[in-house]
Amino acid sequence: SQQGEEDPQALSIQEGENATMNCSYKTSINNLQWYRQNSGRGLVHLILIRSNEREKHSGRLRVTLDTSKKSSSLLITASRAADTASYFCATGRFSGGYNKLIFGAGTRLAVHP
Amino acid sequence: DTEVTQTPKHLVMGMTNKKSLKCEQHMGHRAMYWYKQKAKKPPELMFVYSYEKLSINESVPSRFSPECPNSSLLNLHLHALQPEDSALYLCASSPGLAGRIGYEQYFGPGTRLTVT
Numbered sequence: 001s002q003q004g005e006e007d008p009q010a011l012s013i014q015e016g017e018n019a020t021m022n023c024s025y026k027t028s029i030n031n032l033q034w035y036r037q038n039s040g041r042g043l044v045h046l047i048l049i050r051s052n053e054r055e056k057h058s059g060r061l062r063v064t065l066d067t068s069k070k071s072s073s074l075l076i077t078a079s080r081a082a083d084t085a086s087y088f089c090a091t092g093r094f095s096g097g098y099n100k101l102i103f104g105a106g107t108r109l110a111v112h113p
Numbered sequence: 114d115t116e117v118t119q120t121p122k123h124l125v126m127g128m129t130n131k132k133s134l135k136c137e138q139h140m141g142h143r144a145m146y147w148y149k150q151k152a153k154k155p156p157e158l159m160f161v162y163s164y165e166k167l168s169i170n171e172s173v174p175s176r177f178s179p180e181c182p183n184s185s186l187l188n189l190h191l192h193a194l195q196p197e198d199s200a201l202y203l204c205a206s207s208p209g210l211a212g213r214i215g216y217e218q219y220f221g222p223g224t225r226l227t228v229t
Binding site: 021030031033040041042043044045048050088092097098099100101102103104105106 | 117119138155156157158161163168169179201203205210215217218219220221222223225
């Protein structure tokens with residue numbers, strides 16, 4: 001079952017612009033993670049933010065989490081063509097002794113040179 | 114070494130064949146996962162192993178049979194698959210199952226499976 005929903009489904013920008021992707025979810029979580037997937041390949045972990053955190057940075061990435069609105073955003077600043085990929089949010093929920101990760105539908109980002 | 118490797122990269126099999134997918138990690142992780150991903154869809158969890166024991170089976174059909182021979186290896190045995198089982202099969206690992214905390218997962222590049 002899909003927990004997260006991402007918005008937009010697809011995003012097309014020029015190099016140097018910022019890209020913002022949003023993720024909303026329905027039930028309570030203990031962490032939220034963002035992953036990147038280049039076409040048909042494995043996923044790469046970007047950032048994990050815990051439910052008691054509001055913002056995290058990693059290089060050109062900034063993730064925010066608003067648990068009251070059940071939403072998160074991923075901001076990529078000064079985008080590059082190499083950032084072209086699908087981006088998935090994944091919500092972590094404790095269930096049956098296990099921190100289950102459920103992926104959203106993803107946002108397909110295209111960065112044009 | 115922060116890499117998860119998967120073999121083969123591509124696999125074409127008939128509905129009567131038996132084949133296996135392999136996954137290996139040398140990060141000392143104690144949890145390993147199999148996911149299935151259809152085109153333009155998110156990964157869907159199939160199985161979770163923790164300390165070499167099957168912890169989670171997400172109601173996967175018995176034609177998929179996982180095996181964890183040791184803490185570094187994870188196999189997925191395939192038998193009598195259907196064309197709708199064609200997908201990208203991803204293996205992942207994490208330091209543990211982490212209870213209420215949660216860990217990031219490290220993914221392999223996947224095996225692209227086509228069932229004819």
